[in-house]
Amino acid sequence: xxxxxxxxxxxxxxxxxxxxxLLLAFVMLGxxxxxxxxxxxxxxxxxxxxxSAAVGYYGQYPELYLIAMLTALFRGCLLPxxxxxxxxxxxxxxxxxxxxxxxxxxxxxxxxxxxxxxVATHISAGLGLAGTVVVxxxxxxxxxxxxxxxxxxxxxxxxxxxxxxxxxxxxIFLGSQILVPGMPLLLEIVILFDLLIVVACFGLLVQYLxxxxxxxxxxxxxxxVG
Amino acid sequence: MVAALxxxxxxxxxxxxxxxxxxxxxxxxxxxxxxxxAIAFLAALPLPALSLSGRHVYWNRYxxxxxxxxxxxxxxxxxxxxxxxxxxxxxxxxxxxxxLPRFYALFAGFGLxxxxxxxxxxxxxxxxxxxxxxxxxxxLVAFERAPEAIEAAWKYIIVVSGGISLALLGTVLFYxxxxxxxxxxxxxxxxxxxxxAPQMNxxxxxxxxxxxxxxxxxxxxxxxxxxxxxxxxxxxxxxxSALLSGALLNTAMVxxxxxxxxxxxxxxxxxxRAALVVLGAFSLFVAAMFIVRQRGIKxxxxxxxxxxxxxxxLGFGFGGPLGVAGAxxxxxxxxxxxxxxxxxxxxxMRSYETKDIGAIRDVGRRFPVxxxxxxxxxxxxxxxxxxxxxxxxxTILRAGLRGAHVWAAMVMxxxxxxxxxxxxxxxxxxxxxxxxxxxxxxxxxxxWCVAPMWLAFVPLLVFGLWWPETIWQYFGAITHxxxxxxxxxxx
Numbered sequence: 001x002x003x004x005x006x007x008x009x010x011x012x013x014x015x016x017x018x019x020x021x022l023l024l025a026f027v028m029l030g031x032x033x034x035x036x037x038x039x040x041x042x043x044x045x046x047x048x049x050x051x052s053a054a055v056g057y058y059g060q061y062p063e064l065y066l067i068a069m070l071t072a073l074f075r076g077c078l079l080p081x082x083x084x085x086x087x088x089x090x091x092x093x094x095x096x097x098x099x100x101x102x103x104x105x106x107x108x109x110x111x112x113x114x115x116x117x118x119v120a121t122h123i124s125a126g127l128g129l130a131g132t133v134v135v136x137x138x139x140x141x142x143x144x145x146x147x148x149x150x151x152x153x154x155x156x157x158x159x160x161x162x163x164x165x166x167x168x169x170x171x172i173f174l175g176s177q178i179l180v181p182g183m184p185l186l187l188e189i190v191i192l193f194d195l196l197i198v199v200a201c202f203g204l205l206v207q208y209l210x211x212x213x214x215x216x217x218x219x220x221x222x223x224x225v226g
Numbered sequence: 227m228v229a230a231l232x233x234x235x236x237x238x239x240x241x242x243x244x245x246x247x248x249x250x251x252x253x254x255x256x257x258x259x260x261x262x263x264a265i266a267f268l269a270a271l272p273l274p275a276l277s278l279s280g281r282h283v284y285w286n287r288y289x290x291x292x293x294x295x296x297x298x299x300x301x302x303x304x305x306x307x308x309x310x311x312x313x314x315x316x317x318x319x320x321x322x323x324x325x326l327p328r329f330y331a332l333f334a335g336f337g338l339x340x341x342x343x344x345x346x347x348x349x350x351x352x353x354x355x356x357x358x359x360x361x362x363x364x365x366l367v368a369f370e371r372a373p374e375a376i377e378a379a380w381k382y383i384i385v386v387s388g389g390i391s392l393a394l395l396g397t398v399l400f401y402x403x404x405x406x407x408x409x410x411x412x413x414x415x416x417x418x419x420x421x422x423a424p425q426m427n428x429x430x431x432x433x434x435x436x437x438x439x440x441x442x443x444x445x446x447x448x449x450x451x452x453x454x455x456x457x458x459x460x461x462x463x464x465x466x467s468a469l470l471s472g473a474l475l476n477t478a479m480v481x482x483x484x485x486x487x488x489x490x491x492x493x494x495x496x497x498x499r500a501a502l503v504v505l506g507a508f509s510l511f512v513a514a515m516f517i518v519r520q521r522g523i524k525x526x527x528x529x530x531x532x533x534x535x536x537x538x539x540l541g542f543g544f545g546g547p548l549g550v551a552g553a554x555x556x557x558x559x560x561x562x563x564x565x566x567x568x569x570x571x572x573x574x575m576r577s578y579e580t581k582d583i584g585a586i587r588d589v590g591r592r593f594p595v596x597x598x599x600x601x602x603x604x605x606x607x608x609x610x611x612x613x614x615x616x617x618x619x620x621t622i623l624r625a626g627l628r629g630a631h632v633w634a635a636m637v638m639x640x641x642x643x644x645x646x647x648x649x650x651x652x653x654x655x656x657x658x659x660x661x662x663x664x665x666x667x668x669x670x671x672x673x674w675c676v677a678p679m680w681l682a683f684v685p686l687l688v689f690g691l692w693w694p695e696t697i698w699q700y701f702g703a704i705t706h707x708x709x710x711x712x713x714x715x716x717x
Contacts, residue, residue, distance in 0.1 A: 119433070126429045127406070145395060152388060161384055168391040172398055179402045182411035184350060191354070191394075201361055201383065208368060208376045218384075221377040224457040226516065226525070 010058040011133045014178055017051045018133075018140045021174055022113070025147045025167055029109050030102045032094045034087050037163050038080050041170075045075035048174050055181050063185045064177070070192050071173070079166070079199055086203055087159055090216055100154040109147050116142035133178060141175025144168070158209060158216040162202045169195065228282045228291055231269040232345060235299065238265035239338035243331050252326035256314045259330040263303075263310035266341060270296075270303035278703055283347060287413055290347035293704045294483070297554055298344040298476050301561040305472035306337040308565045308678040312572070313465035315674025319576050320370070320463070329369060329463075335362045336469060343477040349397050349414045352481055353390070356445060359474055360386050367462040367470075378454075378461035385454040389444025393481070396437030400488070403430045416484050423492040435489045435498050438481065439505070445478035448505045448539055449512035452532045456516070459528035460581070464572025467524060471531040471568065472561035479535070479557075483542050487708040496630060502543035503631045509536030510641045518648040522581045523571045526652060527564065530607055533645060534560045534615075540638055541622040544629045550708065551701035552621030559614035559689055563607045566682040570600030573671045574656075583652055587661035596671045597657065599679045604653045606686055608646040614689030 006014075024044040028037050049072035056064030100108070120138035124130050148168035152161055169191075176183060209216055242262035246255045273296040276282075282291035313333065317326060339359040346352040360383060368379035401414055407422040423431065444451040459467045482502070489498050513533035520526045534556065541553025573596055578586050589597040606613035619642065626635025 123427070123430050123433065126427050141395070145392075148391075149388065152384070158380075165384070165387050165391065168388065169394070172391065172395050176398045180398060180405055180410075182405065182409075183398070183401055184348075184411075184414065198361065198387065201364060205364070205368070205376070205380055205383065208371070209380060218380070221380060223374050223377055224381075224461070226519070226521070 006058065006133065010054070013054055014051065014133050015136050017047050017054070018136050018174060018178070021047050021170070022140050022143060025144050025171075026106060026109055028163065028167065029147055029151060030106050032098070032102060034094060034157065034159050035084075037160065038083055038087070041083075041163055041166060042076055042080040044167075044170055045079070046072060048170060048177070049076055051174065051177050055177050059181050061181050064181060067177075067185070067188050067192075070189065074192050074195065075166075075170075075173075079195065082199055082203060083159060083162065086206055090159070090206065090210065098154070099156070105150060105154055108150060109143075112146035112150065113139065113143040116140075116146060137175050137178035141171050141179075144171025144174065147171075156217045156219045158202075158206045158218070161218065162199065162206075165198075166195070228273070228276050229284050231273060231276070232284070232289065232291060234269040235266045235303070235341050236338065238262040238269070239334040239341070242334045243338070246327050246331045246334065250327045252323050255327040255330035256317075259334050260310045260314065262334055263307040263337060266337065267303045267307040270300045270341075274300055274700060278700070287415055288347055288351055289345050290416070291345065293700065293707060294554075295344040295480065297700075297704065298480050298557070299341055301476050301558050302337075302340045302344070302473035304558070305469055305561050305565050306341070308562075308569075308682055309333075309465040309468045309472075310337075311678040311681070312468070312565075312569050312675055313463075315672035316464050316572055316576070318672075325369075329366070332362055332366050332369075333465070333469075336366055336466070337473075340469070340473040340477045344480045347415050347417075349400060349416065349419065349484075352484075353394055353397050356393070356442070356478060356481065357387075357390055359477065360390065360445075363458075363462075363466070363470060363474065366466040367458045369463055369466070370461070372461070375461040378457035382454045382458040385451070386445055389441050389451055391441070392437050392444075393441025396434045396439075396441055396485075399430060399434035399437065400485075403427055403434060416488065420488045420491045423488050426492060428492065428494055431489055431492055432494055432497065435485055435494075436501060438485045439498075439501055442478050442481040442485075443505055443539075446475050446482065446539070447509070447532050447535050449509040449532060449536070452509065452512065455532060456525045456528040459531060459568075460522055460524035464524075464568050464575070467527070467572070468565040468568040471528070471564045475531065475535055476557050476561065479538060479542075482539070483708065486542065490709065499543050499545060500631070502539050503634045506536045506539030506543055507634045507637050509533065509539065510638060510645075514641045514644045514648070517645055520652065521583055523575060523583050523586060524568070524581060526583065526649070527567050527571050530567070530645075530649065531564060533641075534564070534607075537619060537622060537638065540626065540634060541618075544622065544625040544631060544634075546625055546629060547702060547705045548621055548628070549625035550705040551698065552618050552625055554701050554704060555621065555689075555693070555697070556615065556618035559618050559686060562682045562686045562689075563603060563613070563615060566599065566603040566679050566686070567607055569675060569679050569682070570596060570603060573675050574600070577668045577671065583656060586656045587659055588657070590657045592668060593671060596676055596679065599676075599683055601653060601657060602683060603679075603686075604650060606690075608649045609642055610646065612687065612690045614686050617690055617693055 021044050024040045027040040049068045052064045052068035117139045120135050124135045151164035239262045242258045277293045277296035343355040364379050364383045403426040404422045407425045447455040513529045516529045538553045541549045609615050609619045
């Protein structure tokens, strides 16, 4: 178990990265400009790549360097670039249809973090790991999950929904680097590629959506009910 | 022998995809996909019998053939074959000649991903297989390019990807829980997880299981995560609907059952089973409510899928030899029956050129053969004797009445009666209400579309009248395997 005997420097580095990623999730939640979402997402991905490299260095998992490189390449450069292209083509600069105001969604997000912290404290106390970086990793993992779902529900622009899904998975990536750095390499690489395919699919679908339905807001998708 | 058969199941559709994309001719694409599905079916047929002898783990322990997996593979292969036959007749009606090769390539890919899901021995690879099914089938759902189809595809990929990401979180937490027992690096096979489960932290295990249940439950279509299902099933072409309903949902159910077996090994108390039972009962309730007031013919079939997945979840949730046997028997009967229903619905939809139940009238007189088969299928799917679903639903009901969740069995019986009345009422109107106007004569349904209905109907009737002793024993072996030697709790 890596986290059980971490040097204080490593532990504080991991914590710093985790908290910074969580903050970026809040930036995404509070912003209405699609471009800001994208930049925040790209930065978050770079942070996760840095975390992978740091875990690889401190825990002697050389294969994590590969994961770090792939994360930076795919999630830090390629995905944001693809999404930016979709944004440009759609000519939608900001989220026009808000169900919940940005300020209220920030408050709801804060409650989500508190809930995640409660669950994480309970679980890590049961494992005898209270007070370690595990609590933080679990909290960030769960709260980014909840924030991602929050973004999916209160945002209706197609791009925001894609980003919501990516935030969901960023949380898992971040948490799993700290909690289970030894998880089979094959799996992580495939999941990275998988994400790329997902976004390619989304790009296609968004185009369809625009050409056939005439809008990229899911609020207008209400033909199929009952 | 088993390895060769599994290889055939994987390679036949893969080769078909490559050849279809190389040749790009509609007629060849039909033939290639049909051949691939026939090979997959023939290879899957002996698997259940072969899986009983010895352990079959291949390719660096990534692939496994156990009795449970073999059964699900067989169900998927049957539906893939029937849907491929039906697709030949159905897809020619769509006037999309030049896009047909694309369709068949995706269709073979969808068949392939549903077939490999149950073979995966690693929890992570299984997750990837399920994710792949979503990616391939999204494009099949959107194939007709109507605004409704695009809307359905969009909802499908968003809802299911969100759900599946919960399953990924659960998978990571399972791995983490296992790493306290097995060390930081280990192969995440089902067996390894189950052997380590008794020493894992119970709270963490429970959290992980609930996440996985909700995650894969989304894919199975359990209410309240079912919202994508009626849209995707009703807007895709009929062969795709059949494959979604008859094969994909079972493949996703595999994950829930395997994880249930893992957490049961840790003796976690009644909560995991109760969660599955509650989801199952709620699915039945939601399905019953929407079946009563349904107006779209394929949406009616889709809600019926929600219902049957609910029943299957109840069967596995009740557990015990009866519950598991009932659920497994339900799986094959539902695969056959739902294919039959979607084939009938697709043909009627094309003939009457509407999806509206209110506009489909006088089916029995206009289509004597297809109409009779479809009506018999409707009687079967509501769980009436003498068809297979009656036998399996009755078995699950018996399991429920013996177990800890008698209330769920009562609810199930009540809702099944509601669904029986509502579902057959829709059919009564389609068959026996006189039409408003004498419509022009309709094109007869092609033989390609009628043949798979017969092929689904005959075994359905046979399974209702005769439940072979060997199948009982086979289900017993699966129950034994899922409960790892200790008989599943019958509290």
